[in-house]
Amino acid sequence: MSFTTHTGNRGLVLEEKLIFEQGEPGRTGVDLPKPAGIKSRLGGLDRDSDVGLPGLSEPQVVRHFTRLSQKNFGIDSGFFPLGSCTMKHNPRLNEKVARMPGLADLHPMQPESTVQGALELIDSCAHWLLVLTGMPAVSMSPAAGAQGELCGMMAIRAALDARGENRRRVLVPESAHGTNPATAAACGFTVDSIPATEDGRVDLAAFEAKLGDDVAGIMLTNPNTCGLFERDVRKIADLVHAAGGYFYCDGANFNAIVGRVRPADLGIDAMHINLHKTFSTPHGGGGPGSGPVVFSDALAPFAPIPYVVRKGEKFHLVETAEEQDGKKPFGRLKGFHGQMGMFIRALSYMKSHGADGLRQASGDAVLNANYLLARLKDKLSVAFPGYCMHEALFDDDFLKDTGVSTLDLAKAIIDEGFHPMTMYFPLVVHGALLIEPTETETKESIDQFCDAVLALVAKAESGDAEFFKNAPYLTPRRRLDETAAARKPVLRWMPESA
Amino acid sequence: MRYLPLTKADRVSMLETIGAKSVDELYSDVPEGALLSEPVDLPHHLGELQVERDMAKLAAKNMGTASVPSFLGAGAYRHHVPATVDYIIQRGEFLTAYTPYQPEIAQGTLQYLFEFQTQVASITGMDVANASMWDGATSCAEAVLMACRATRRKKAVLSGGLHPHYREVTETYCQYSDTEVAGRDGHPEKQATADELDDLIDDQTACVVVQYPDVFGRIQDHTKLADACHAKGALLIVVFTEAMAFGAIKSPGSFGADIVCGEGQSIGNNLNYGGPYVGLFATTSKLVRQMPGRLCGETVDQDGKRGFVLTLSTREQHIRREKATSNICTNSGLCSLAFTVHMSLLGEDGYRGVAMLNHETACKTADAIDAVPGAEVVNDSFFNEFTVKLAKPAAEVVEALVGKGILGGVPLSRLYPNRDDLGNYLLVAATETNTDEDIADFASALKEVLA
Numbered sequence: 001m002s003f004t005t006h007t008g009n010r011g012l013v014l015e016e017k018l019i020f021e022q023g024e025p026g027r028t029g030v031d032l033p034k035p036a037g038i039k040s041r042l043g044g045l046d047r048d049s050d051v052g053l054p055g056l057s058e059p060q061v062v063r064h065f066t067r068l069s070q071k072n073f074g075i076d077s078g079f080f081p082l083g084s085c086t087m088k089h090n091p092r093l094n095e096k097v098a099r100m101p102g103l104a105d106l107h108p109m110q111p112e113s114t115v116q117g118a119l120e121l122i123d124s125c126a127h128w129l130l131v132l133t134g135m136p137a138v139s140m141s142p143a144a145g146a147q148g149e150l151c152g153m154m155a156i157r158a159a160l161d162a163r164g165e166n167r168r169r170v171l172v173p174e175s176a177h178g179t180n181p182a183t184a185a186a187c188g189f190t191v192d193s194i195p196a197t198e199d200g201r202v203d204l205a206a207f208e209a210k211l212g213d214d215v216a217g218i219m220l221t222n223p224n225t226c227g228l229f230e231r232d233v234r235k236i237a238d239l240v241h242a243a244g245g246y247f248y249c250d251g252a253n254f255n256a257i258v259g260r261v262r263p264a265d266l267g268i269d270a271m272h273i274n275l276h277k278t279f280s281t282p283h284g285g286g287g288p289g290s291g292p293v294v295f296s297d298a299l300a301p302f303a304p305i306p307y308v309v310r311k312g313e314k315f316h317l318v319e320t321a322e323e324q325d326g327k328k329p330f331g332r333l334k335g336f337h338g339q340m341g342m343f344i345r346a347l348s349y350m351k352s353h354g355a356d357g358l359r360q361a362s363g364d365a366v367l368n369a370n371y372l373l374a375r376l377k378d379k380l381s382v383a384f385p386g387y388c389m390h391e392a393l394f395d396d397d398f399l400k401d402t403g404v405s406t407l408d409l410a411k412a413i414i415d416e417g418f419h420p421m422t423m424y425f426p427l428v429v430h431g432a433l434l435i436e437p438t439e440t441e442t443k444e445s446i447d448q449f450c451d452a453v454l455a456l457v458a459k460a461e462s463g464d465a466e467f468f469k470n471a472p473y474l475t476p477r478r479r480l481d482e483t484a485a486a487r488k489p490v491l492r493w494m495p496e497s498a
Numbered sequence: 499m500r501y502l503p504l505t506k507a508d509r510v511s512m513l514e515t516i517g518a519k520s521v522d523e524l525y526s527d528v529p530e531g532a533l534l535s536e537p538v539d540l541p542h543h544l545g546e547l548q549v550e551r552d553m554a555k556l557a558a559k560n561m562g563t564a565s566v567p568s569f570l571g572a573g574a575y576r577h578h579v580p581a582t583v584d585y586i587i588q589r590g591e592f593l594t595a596y597t598p599y600q601p602e603i604a605q606g607t608l609q610y611l612f613e614f615q616t617q618v619a620s621i622t623g624m625d626v627a628n629a630s631m632w633d634g635a636t637s638c639a640e641a642v643l644m645a646c647r648a649t650r651r652k653k654a655v656l657s658g659g660l661h662p663h664y665r666e667v668t669e670t671y672c673q674y675s676d677t678e679v680a681g682r683d684g685h686p687e688k689q690a691t692a693d694e695l696d697d698l699i700d701d702q703t704a705c706v707v708v709q710y711p712d713v714f715g716r717i718q719d720h721t722k723l724a725d726a727c728h729a730k731g732a733l734l735i736v737v738f739t740e741a742m743a744f745g746a747i748k749s750p751g752s753f754g755a756d757i758v759c760g761e762g763q764s765i766g767n768n769l770n771y772g773g774p775y776v777g778l779f780a781t782t783s784k785l786v787r788q789m790p791g792r793l794c795g796e797t798v799d800q801d802g803k804r805g806f807v808l809t810l811s812t813r814e815q816h817i818r819r820e821k822a823t824s825n826i827c828t829n830s831g832l833c834s835l836a837f838t839v840h841m842s843l844l845g846e847d848g849y850r851g852v853a854m855l856n857h858e859t860a861c862k863t864a865d866a867i868d869a870v871p872g873a874e875v876v877n878d879s880f881f882n883e884f885t886v887k888l889a890k891p892a893a894e895v896v897e898a899l900v901g902k903g904i905l906g907g908v909p910l911s912r913l914y915p916n917r918d919d920l921g922n923y924l925l926v927a928a929t930e931t932n933t934d935e936d937i938a939d940f941a942s943a944l945k946e947v948l949a
Contacts, residue, residue: 019613019842028851029843030580032930035854041861043717043879045747047850052620055845062582065610065839069591072606076590082599089501090594093546099584099768102557105564108772109572109908111900117559118771124556131540143632143773146815146827157674182815182825188674191820229527260525265532276828280501284587284832285607286597286792288632288774304670320915321666331670335573335635335663335761336772348553354543357499359534363521364504370524371512387516387524414603419596425816442503443512470800475602477805482601485797485809489786491626492616 013476016067020493023054029061052495071476072285073419079445081372083391083422083434084177084225086255086277088365091352094280094345103344108336112317118340119315123308125343128350129273129292132358133254134264137300139293139307141338145252148272148291149183149219151304151333155270155295156217156246157187158302158330167216167245173202175226175426180219180250189216196428200226200384200393208239217246222266223253225426226384227369227391227434237267246270246299254278255438256366256390259359269296275339279346290342305329306337364439365390368446372437375450379457383429390438396431398457403465406431409456411471411479416452499543561905563769567936568905569863571883571927572713572913573634573661573739574772575764577852578931583766583839587832597792597828601807602799607831608806611794614838621744621849622758623751624780629792629808630829631777634761638664638707638737639671640790640824641757641779642679645705645733647823648788652677654705655698655732658684659712661739662913668707677704686714686885686910686923687876696726703732705757710736710750713913715880715925717747724754733757741765741778741837742929743881745853757781766840767833776833787813790824855930856882859937863928866941872948876923883927885910888948892924895947902943 008015040046056064073080080087098104106118126138142148153170160167170189172180174196181191192210197203202220218240222230230236237247249263249271255278263271275281275290283289295303306319317337321329353361366389373382373392381397396406410420410433422434437446460468472478504512509521518524525533544552563576570576587593591606598604598611611629618627631637642654654672656665656679669679680698695706706727711717720736727734736750738760744750750758763775781789787810795809815822844852860882864875872889888895892909899906907926914920928937 016609018609018616020616023845026847028845028848029582030848030852032848032851032855035851035858038858038861040746040854040857041864041877041879042747042857042881043719045717045719045879047744047746047748051745051749051846051849053617053841053844053846053849055847056842058580058582058843061839061842062586064842065586065592065835066589068606068609069586069589070606071603071609072591072595073600073603074591074594076594080596082596085596087594087596091501093549095588095593097550097553098770100554100557101564102560102562103553104768104770105562105576106560106771107563107568107570107576107769107905108574109570109912110561110563110905111896113897114561114900114905115771117556120559121553121556128540131538143636144826144828146825147632147636150825154670154674178814178816178819178822179825179827181820182818182822185820185822186671186675186825188676229525231527231529234529234532257525257528259538260534261528261532262534262538266529282593282832283596283828285592285595285604285835286629286831287828288776288830288833289828290774319912331673332663332666333636333670334667334773335633335661335775339773340771341768341774344553348549351541351544351549351552352546353499353501355537355540357502357543359537360499360502364502364509366524367504367509367512367516367521370516370518374516387518387526389524410600411602414600419603420600440501440503443508472602476605477602477803478800480601480799480805480807481797482807482809485795485807486812489793489809490796491612491786491793491809492619493612 014067016064018493019056019064020054022060023056025055027055027057029056029058078417079441079449080419081421081435081437082419083436086436086438088280088438089440090280090282091349094348097348098341098344116315119308119317121347122343123310123315125347129294132258133294134262135294136297137295137303139303141304141333142272142291142293143334143339144287144289145272145274145291146179146183147333148293149179150186151293152248152270152272153183153187154330155299155302156248159299160216167214169214170216171210171218173220175224175428176219176221177225184219200228201230202232202236204232204235207236211239211243213244215243215245217248219248219250221250221252223256223389226393227388228384229389233266252277253390256362258362259355260362269299275342275346280349281342281345288339290339301327302330304331304333361439368437368439368441372435372446372450376453379454391434391436393429394433395429399460402460404460404468406433408468408471412456412468414472415474418449563905566903566905567939569907569926569928569940570905572908572925573761574769575740575927575929576769576931577764577929579766579768580840580843582843583836586839587836592835598808605805608794610835610838612796612806614834615794617838617841618778619780622780623749624758625783626786627780628789629794630834631779631791632830633775633777634739635664635667637759637777637779639668641735641759642668642705642707643671644757644788644790645735646677648785649704649731649733651702651704653702654679654707655695655703656681657695657708658682659714660707660709660737661713664737699726699730699732701730703730705733705735707735707737710738711743711881714885715877715883717879717881720753740881742853742856745849746857746881756785762837766836774830774833776830776837788823791826792829852930859930859932860928863926863937866937867944870941870945870948873944882929883925886924886926888922888924890948891921898947899943904940904943906940
């Protein structure tokens with residue numbers, strides 16, 4: 001039954017104005033002591049005009065953000081198979097420990113003697129990462145995966161500079177995430193794209209042909225963005241090393257192999273680890289992340305400041321970039337010492353799972369993805385043959401002649417109560433659908449998703465393209481006009497009179 | 499294992515559907531010898547109770563700022579975070595959402611980002627702000643790179659009053675892009691003026707970066723400096739480490755700044771030993787297409803209802819790849835939500851009230867310290883942080899204060915390890931969380947230590 005309501009609300013889906021449209025002067029959501037009104041020492045720059053913030057009471061604020069939250073789909077809401085993003089369960093224990101007194105209230109500039117537990121925690125988190133990757137060194141400071149890439153590539157640049165070599169070309173597979181080429185460019189490298197083979201891996205012959213004495217290295221994601229293990233990875237490592245370059249591994253998909261394969265055994269020189277993917281720290285609607293980088297012996301001396309060293313029973317934080325103990329840090333990547341709040345959560349997760357549980361987690365992630373692949377492969381078009389790792393990739397060939405696009409199908413999936421898969425990435429596949437169930441889903445939820453997708457595909461084949469073009473129907477907002485948003489950007493609220 | 503729902507029976511039946519004999523078979527692309535047959539050498543799984551106990555043991559080895567009188571600042575500040583903030587950011591629909599790529603089911607995230615952008619633009623006095631950066635220091639570095647793109651020049655001039663971490667991160671980001679970073683060393687007792695940097699600004703200068711209030715706590719008008727920059731075709735970047743300050747002092751936008759960026763931790767976010775924090779980044783309408791990071795914009799849906807989407811993504815790495823304005827992907831989503839909720843609770847009266855409360859607490863603290871023999875406050879102006887000249891090396895004094903159960907500020911030697919001339923200076927911050935007793939305890943302990 002379709003009808004409009006007086007308020008515009010639809011049962012539990014409530015319309016919510018901006019806070020700026022709700023405020024009243026004189027209202028506030030905090031009770032603070034009144035300032036005494038002493039003579040200020042603000043250098044004569046006392047604020048003399050309103051900031052323009054609305055006044056709301058606490059109940060209004062709580063209701064506002066609760067209503068907003070109800071317009072969001074999270075992992076807690078339902079199945080969220082967003083490929084390459086690893087939307088696994090976020091344990092609440094991690095949130096609890098990150099808020100413990102003695103952790104959440106530590107100031108980054110406290111004397112070392114007062115933060116020995118914090119430094120031990122960072123060292124302990126680092127130890128887990130080193131054992132799991134088999135690598136000799138790790139930098140904990142990068143703020144996110146993309147900054148981890150920057151960290152790894154800057155270390156490569158610094159190592160080349162130390163060798164006195166002017167190598168500037170970086171090889172990046174076509175299927176790489178956009179941050180890879182953007183990062184290489186930010187380090188002063190030029191990007192040379194490597195084509196993929198018919199089975200979705202690096203074209204080894206094309207790669208070998210591109211090697212030369214101007215090659216700084218390769219940035220290779222493994223398992224790759226097609227959800228496949230690069231079976232020639234060791235040959236690639238050997239070839240790039242023989243050519244005098246370094247092997248940067250994008251560890252975004254480490255979750256597929258953690259506890260089962262150590263990247264050190266594959267010949268890598270550097271790899272970032274997204275703690276929000278492999279180690280369950282929350283995605284938070286787009287961050288904060290954390291991207292520690294493991295290094296080989298060749299690159300370890302160039303890792304950035306700060307870093308923790310253990311001296312007997314004491315932990316010490318090195319904050320200066322001067323050469324010492326054979327280290328020549330390339331610089332500093334962020335203020336203070338890294339995403340401590342994320343180290344706490346990741347360590348809590350690693351301790352919970354243990355070496356045995358992490359191994360089971362990666363195995364279940366790969367099992368779930370292959371099960372989903374098996375259930376969908378006859379109706380959807382599989383991009384590449386064989387088993388997948390933690391995610392299954394399809395192209396849009398199965399939608400040919402239906403008039404339905406990958407986007408349309410994704411929007412119809414929303415109405416079925418699921419978050420859609422990743423669409424149109426990686427770019428090497430036409431109309432890509434990248435589906436990552438993760439290890440924290442039940443067989444039942446995967447079955448329910450597969451049943452729904454198969455039903456929608458049958459509907460598309462029956463010629464009902466119009467239905468798909470207008471989906472979703474049941475969401476707080478329907479398709480949004482992104483073109484209009486970009487043409488005349490409205491990026492903030494303004495008062496009516498302005 | 500409590501996070502893994504598959505049963506043994508599930509695994510068997512799923513392998514059957516797949517047509518594989520074992521999970522190991524699914525890993526058949528892994529090179530010979532690289533597939534481990536046993537768990538790695540780390541402890542095995544633990545229950546919640548044990549993990550919590552282990553983590554509590556580590557926490558107990560620290561001296562938390564909430565447990566003692568604490569006067570630490572230098573880029574991170576302890577403020578009271580209302581209970582509502584932590585409740586809202588732990589709602590699963592926010593905590594466990596992803597970047598809002600499907601706007602129909604992410605209006606919650608998108609609307610708060612729009613509100614966040616409006617709040618950041620309002621407090622900085624700028625036209626527009628982005629949906630956040632990683633932290634203040636990376637915001638500063640990205641601002642310099644943005645200025646270089648916008649002006650097509652390759653030189654940045656950094657003020658001596660800029661936080662050393664911000665300077666180091668900027669230098670690190672610029673070192674491989676042929677960008678020259680110039681500047682002067684700062685000193686808490688040598689007043690930096692517009693003239694300090696004037697002669698460094700030339701027709702190759704992309705930008706001048708100043709901090710407001712500066713790293714030593716001083717507050718200066720940068721209107722003249724803005725004019726000097728603009729006369730040479732350079733941009734003025736105003737950086738801040740204490741977002742609470744703009745409730746009490748004029749906004750950087752009022753000076754004619756082109757980019758205003760800095761640290762937003764103070765509002766809604768715990769200290770967390772340095773991260774995660776939230777970088778704030780604002781600019782003028784003219785420069786918006788040069789801005790790094792995610793942006794949320796208003797639009798309408800198919801039924802004509804107002805809604806929000808991520809926009810201007812042609813600046814970003816997933817579209818532009820090596821030609822993107824930055825390599826940043828995710829930002830500090832949840833920290834920006836904490837900021838937005840706290841700021842919504844404060845409102846105009848609360849924000850300005852808490853800012854003045856900070857200032858008055860800092861004034862009281864400064865007076866108490868100034869009265870201690872061997873300690874002298876050197877600032878003429880400050881917001882909630884100021885520099886003290888001590889009769890003894892500040893690092894030793896701070897260590898002695900720890901022995902008396904007080905976290906008494908940040909020695910400048912920690913920020914400037916190579917500057918012998920700054921060894922006796924101490925940076926002291928006071929916020930609304932400091933009581934009169936805290937201040938009295940600090941002053942009397944300092945008196946004993948300096949005696």
